[in-house]
Amino acid sequence: GIQVEQSPPDLILQEGANSTLRCNFSDSVNNLQWFHQNPWGQPINLFYIPSGTKQNGRLSATTVATERYSLLYISSSQTTDSGVYFCAVDDYGQNFVFGPGTRLSVLP
Amino acid sequence: DTGVSQDPRHKITKRGQNVTFRCDPISEHNRLYWYRQTLGQGPEFLTYFQNEAQLEKSRLLSDRFSAERPKGSFSTLEIQRTEQGDSAMYLCASSFPTGELFFGEGSRLTVL
Numbered sequence: 498g499i500q501v502e503q504s505p506p507d508l509i510l511q512e513g514a515n516s517t518l519r520c521n522f523s524d525s526v527n528n529l530q531w532f533h534q535n536p537w538g539q540p541i542n543l544f545y546i547p548s549g550t551k552q553n554g555r556l557s558a559t560t561v562a563t564e565r566y567s568l569l570y571i572s573s574s575q576t577t578d579s580g581v582y583f584c585a586v587d588d589y590g591q592n593f594v595f596g597p598g599t600r601l602s603v604l605p
Numbered sequence: 606d607t608g609v610s611q612d613p614r615h616k617i618t619k620r621g622q623n624v625t626f627r628c629d630p631i632s633e634h635n636r637l638y639w640y641r642q643t644l645g646q647g648p649e650f651l652t653y654f655q656n657e658a659q660l661e662k663s664r665l666l667s668d669r670f671s672a673e674r675p676k677g678s679f680s681t682l683e684i685q686r687t688e689q690g691d692s693a694m695y696l697c698a699s700s701f702p703t704g705e706l707f708f709g710e711g712s713r714l715t716v717l
Contacts, residue, residue, distance in 0.1 A: 530706060539696060539708040540648065583647050585706070592638065592661055593706055595647035 499524045499588040501596035509602045510574050518569040518599045520584035528587035529560050531569050534598075535580045543569070543582075574603045607631060609709035611697050617715045618687055625683045626712040630699030637680050638706065639672055640696040641665065648696055654680060655702065687716045 500523040510516055520529070528547045532540035544551050544558040546567065551558055555574075560567040571578055581600050585593040610629045618624050630637045635656050640648035651670070652662045656677035666672075669687075674680040684691055694713050698706040 528704075532708075539710050540706075542705055542707065545705040585648075592650045592653055594650065595640075598647050 499526070499586060499594050501584065501586055501594055503582075503584060503596040503599050505599060506597065507600045507602075509604065512574060512576060512603055512605050514574050514603075515570070515572045516574060516601070518571070518582050518601075520567045520569070520586075520596055522565050522567075522584075522586050522588075524565070524588055526562065526565075526586040527589045528593070529562075529567055530585050530593070531558055531567070532583045532585065533578075533580050534583065540583060571601075574601075576603045576605055579603045609697055609699050609707055611695075611709040611712050613712060614710060615713045615715075617717065619717050620689060621686055623683065623685045624687060624714060625681055626695050626697075626714075628680045628682070628697030628699075628709060630679070630697070631707060632678075634699035634701055634704075634707075635677070636700045636702060636704075637674055638698040638700070639680070639682050640698065640708075642694045642696055642711075643692075651682075684714075687714075689716045692716045 502521045531543040534540045546560045548562045555572045557570045581598040583598045585595045612627045638653040639651040642648045654674040669685045672682045694711045696711045698708045
């Protein structure tokens with residue numbers, strides 16, 4: 498089945514810093530989503546982005562499907578951005594496969 | 606309520622007992638997914654339904670696990686003869702076909 502890798506696995510930032518999270522996938526995908534999850538909470542949708550670029554406030558995402566990667570940009574990070582960021586891909590198998598996540602800690 | 610709801614939110618049971626979780630998806634969504642998540646890991650796919658048809662099951666879903674979606678609306682996930690290794694968060698999500706996944710708050714299972 499499709500393999501999903503995310504980097505870095507852990508990231509510590511000072512409040513106000515910018516960051517880029519990466520998701521690589523091993524095969525063609527039909528869909529790709531980025532999620533944010535706080536401890537003990539459920540994954541929350543950030544972007545549904547099978548291709549192209551989208552922006553939502555301080556967050557933006559770009560997926561280059563032909564090169565099998567997606568990037569999530571966080572600008573001017575805040576402590577509330579802390580948590581785990583997952584990308585999930587649908588490889589035409591009709592279910593979403595999740596990557597291992599990037600654990601982000603934003604320090605005040 | 607426009608979100609995915611799950612019940613119960615927390616369940617503590619003794620090894621060997623049966624447990625059942627319920628998921629009510631977003632009403633317009635015809636796809637419903639079950640995932641399992643353990644601490645520090647990403648969600649692992651268990652099974653999904655399109656309307657009332659169960660279209661795919663992960664090999665993670667042993668014979669002790671069964672899921673139903675009898676009328677294409679809510680779904681139940683039953684675990685028989687629970688084991689300590691079944692302790693996890695069980696997440697339900699719904700979507701339109703090839704659409705965005707929306708997750709419920711999850712049902713946390715602790716098997717003693």
